[in-house]
Amino acid sequence: MPNIISAVPPTAHSAHRLRHVLFISAAAAMGGFLFGYDSAVINGAVEGIRGKFDIGSASLGTVIGIALLGAAAGAMTAGRLADRIGRPRVMQIAAVLFAISGIGSMLPFTVWDLGVWRVLGGIAIGMASVIGPAYISEIAPAEYRGRLGSLQQAAIVLGIAISQLVNFAILGLAGGDQRGALLGLEAWQIMLGIEVLPALVYGLVVMRIPESPRYLVARGRIVEAKLVLAGIEPAGTDLDAEVARIDALMRSEHKSSLRDLLGGRAVLLPIVWIGIALAIFQQMSGINVIFYYSATLWQSVGIDPSDSFFYSFTTSIINIIGTGLAIVLIDRIGRKTLCVIGSVGMAISLGVAAWAFSFLVGQGDDAALPNPQGTIALFAVHAFVLFFAMTWGVVLWVLLSEMFPNRIRVAALSVACSVIWITNWLITVSFPSMAEWSLSGSYFIFAAFAAFSAPFVIWCVRETKGRTLEEMG
Numbered sequence: 078m079p080n081i082i083s084a085v086p087p088t089a090h091s092a093h094r095l096r097h098v099l100f101i102s103a104a105a106a107m108g109g110f111l112f113g114y115d116s117a118v119i120n121g122a123v124e125g126i127r128g129k130f131d132i133g134s135a136s137l138g139t140v141i142g143i144a145l146l147g148a149a150a151g152a153m154t155a156g157r158l159a160d161r162i163g164r165p166r167v168m169q170i171a172a173v174l175f176a177i178s179g180i181g182s183m184l185p186f187t188v189w190d191l192g193v194w195r196v197l198g199g200i201a202i203g204m205a206s207v208i209g210p211a212y213i214s215e216i217a218p219a220e221y222r223g224r225l226g227s228l229q230q231a232a233i234v235l236g237i238a239i240s241q242l243v244n245f246a247i248l249g250l251a252g253g254d255q256r257g258a259l260l261g262l263e264a265w266q267i268m269l270g271i272e273v274l275p276a277l278v279y280g281l282v283v284m285r286i287p288e289s290p291r292y293l294v295a296r297g298r299i300v301e302a303k304l305v306l307a308g309i310e311p312a313g314t315d316l317d318a319e320v321a322r323i324d325a326l327m328r329s330e331h332k333s334s335l336r337d338l339l340g341g342r343a344v345l346l347p348i349v350w351i352g353i354a355l356a357i358f359q360q361m362s363g364i365n366v367i368f369y370y371s372a373t374l375w376q377s378v379g380i381d382p383s384d385s386f387f388y389s390f391t392t393s394i395i396n397i398i399g400t401g402l403a404i405v406l407i408d409r410i411g412r413k414t415l416c417v418i419g420s421v422g423m424a425i426s427l428g429v430a431a432w433a434f435s436f437l438v439g440q441g442d443d444a445a446l447p448n449p450q451g452t453i454a455l456f457a458v459h460a461f462v463l464f465f466a467m468t469w470g471v472v473l474w475v476l477l478s479e480m481f482p483n484r485i486r487v488a489a490l491s492v493a494c495s496v497i498w499i500t501n502w503l504i505t506v507s508f509p510s511m512a513e514w515s516l517s518g519s520y521f522i523f524a525a526f527a528a529f530s531a532p533f534v535i536w537c538v539r540e541t542k543g544r545t546l547e548e549m550g
Contacts, residue, residue: 091312098217098225098309104282105212106228108168108205111175111275113236115144115198117368118268120389121244125255125265130188134509142505143192144199149498151203153491156211158204164212164289167204172280174201176273183262183270198272203498215289218309227404230471234400236275237368238393244268245390294323338488346485351537352477352493358530359473360500362423363523364465366508367392367458388455392462399466412472412479413540419468420531426461427524430454435517469530479541 119141127137151171159167174197181194210229217225251257251264259267293302302323303316310319340346345353406415433454437446446454481489511519 094309094311101216101286101309102213102225102228103232104279104286105164105168105209105216106232107275107279107282108171108209109229109232110236110239111171111272111279112202112205112209113233113238114240114275115175115178115202115236115272116365117237117393118240118244118272119144119195120241120368121248121268122255122265125263125268126188126191128256129263129265130191132188134513136188138506138509140188140192140195141509142502144195144202145498145502145505147196147199147201148203148206149199149495149502151200151205152207152494152498153203155204155207156491159208159211160292160295163292164208164215165283165286167208168212168283169280171201171204171208172276172283174198174204175276175279179270179272179276182272183266206494212289215291216287216305216309218311227471230400230474231397231404234393234396234466234470238390238397241390241393243271245387247271290320291323291327294320295327338485338492348481349485349489349492352480352489353496354533355473355476355538356493356496357500358420358526358533359469360497360504361523361526362461362465362469362530363427363504363508363520363526364462364470365501365505366519366523367462392459395459395462396466396470399463400471402467403471406467407472407475411540412476413534413538415468415472416476416534416538417531419464419472420527420534422464422468423461424524424528424531426457426464427520427527430457430461431517431520431524433457434520437516476538476541480539 123137123141126132126140130136132140155167158170178194178198178201181197182191185191185194209232213225213229247259247264247267248255248257251259251267255265256263258264262270287305287308288301290302290305293299293305299320302320306314306316306319310316338345338349403415433446433450436450477490477493508519511522
């Protein structure tokens with residue numbers, strides 16, 4: 078097997094190896110792109126769905142949010158399924174589900190079968206959210222693991238931005254009306270159906286990526302594992318020793334279960350409660366309201382539909398910029414400090430937005446937000462997205478992957494991720510009704526959670542910067 082490497086000059090091998098690792102990591106991260114795309118594309122269809130099926134706020138919230146329950150189910154099953162049939166195969170299943178969901182959502186007969194297609198898309202989201210990062214961490218060489226791992230989050234925010242851009246373009250072609258005729262369908266149907274295209278690309282590219290060496294070793298397919306390692310490890314690597322190291326590590330690992338999380342009068346171990354609280358605080362900031370309902374939000378305060386889609390796209394660009402800043406800062410100033418900065422920034426931004434929305438006059442199509450409050454609201458919401466993206470948006474996932482002891486890491490991470498999806502679902506389902514009750518009041522609630530998260534992080538969260546995973550045990 079070493080001859081495969083030695084036959085190529087070291088510098089040429091290094092360049093080829095880097096291109097190969099980048100390709101397979103980017104292919105896996107495409108699941109993150111579809112994760113972001115599917116999560117946010119619904120933003121452009123909200124009012125079209127409401128008008129098409131003549132449903133109230135409660136039913137609308139259910140249809141929009143039901144995908145998140147599918148995501149929770151997909152996340153819980155992806156790991157075990159990947160251990161049985163392999164990582165790329167699970168990605169292929171997710172790609173098929175994304176495509177089916179896109180087609181079904183484009184051609185629903187009733188609002189309830191639209192909900193079914195949304196659930197299928199949610200299952201694919203859950204699978205992609207788990208299997209992409211897991212595969213990248215297993216395939217990436219140690220010296221590139223951090224940067225390659227960040228591809229997943231970068232792909233998610235890119236998917237959100239592209240979905241908003243596509244929605245903006247389709248709305249323009251349909252004359253600014255979500256129910257405008259386009260290609261024999263309504264504009265919102267085209268928005269949901271276009272997801273088929275990136276889903277097909279995802280399915281095709283993951284057919285070209287290798288299986289994880291970890292999975293191959295676990296299945297006793299040692300020759301195949303060495304072939305994969307030869308393409309990703311540095312020239313001159315002792316492949317037999319590397320396979321032996323992987324095998325020994327897997328044999329020594331403790332496979333955590335939910336039973337390991339139990340302890341004390343509080344039912345769960347304190348560190349598990351801290352992870353759950355962090356998950357709730359992140360979602361209760363209301364960030365997903367921006368990505369699911371921002372077009373509707375701006376229309377509800379009197380902004381022209383075409384302009385509302387443009388502002389939704391600009392928040393996605395801010396999200397990308399903030400994510401890039403987080404990747405640069407997280408290992409420099411630490412996870413805990415970054416979270417506190419984000420909590421304060423989000424609380425102030427959301428508080429200002431809530432104040433501005435309190436000046437809303439009129440209802441429905443007659444609603445309007447006077448100046449300067451309308452301009453202030455726009456700036457405040459964009460500032461909130463920036464603070465979230467550069468702090469909690471990235472840091473939470475890093476903290477959750479680092480803060481738990483080795484013996485409970487997998488089980489505790491599964492619980493925390495489930496809480497993220499469930500809280501996301503609760504906010505998504507309830508927001509249309511909350512906005513009808515009081516848009517300003519809703520944003521004050523989000524601001525309060527952001528404010529309370531700062532002292533919680535200061536008092537309860539340990540800094541994980543510069544510490545090995547073993548030290549967290």
